[in-house]
Amino acid sequence: MNEDKVLMEIERKIMGGDFQSAGDVSSELKKVLQQVGFPPSFNRRVVIAAYEAEMNVVIHAYRGVFTTKIYEDRVHIEVNDQGPGIPDLELAFQEGYSTAPPHIREMGFGAGYGLSNMRRCSDKLEIDTRVGEGTKVIMDFFLNSDK
């Protein structure tokens, strides 16, 4: 499993607060996944989780690096941000809980579904967070999963 070949690796920077470019990374990823030829239902759950992770950096962090590795039978995503971190991870996973400020809610985000959406769409989700330093999100998506 760890021996398999990386077909493609993409690394992109994300700027906190840059709502104009927010979504560019996930949009590019969608295009790449389509070119690789994965089925649409698989691509859909990868890019929805990717977009939630990307928006989390834009909304909450100062900056981040979004890395995708595409294998023949899976996609691996790591999002590393410098930001405030998540003080209570269990609470952050609770649907409806959000620390997003009012101007984010006016855009339609901050409903408190981001992390649970990421968990629902991915086959594996790991979050490593340090308050005052930042958050690392790792997601895996397997082609042969029944999601």
Next chain:
Amino acid sequence: MTLREIKEILQAEVLTGEEFLDREPSSACGSDLLSDVLAFTKENSVLLTGLTNSQVIRTAEMSDIIGVIFVRGKRPDNYAIELATIKKIPLLATRLPMYESCGRLYLRGLRGCSEL
């Protein structure tokens, strides 16, 4: 029901994507919460919303939504329209409020995302 029929039923204006009005959504979703849209819509749906920022278009793109309808006379900004044009997502705008818009489409047989 095609997007063209939706346009007639809602007396809507086409903001971009006139050439895609033959698309036929299999369901619809009405929401002003983008995370809800990302969590609960099915692919090949249309989205009815009162939100007008460009993240609506991004959300539609990621969720494989085939058309967006802006309700209660709301209009997206130029950047959102431009983005939708690039992403080939047709945009309609109706003066009808959310409830009436959804109700008219539902009455004519367009199902909700949870009913598929």
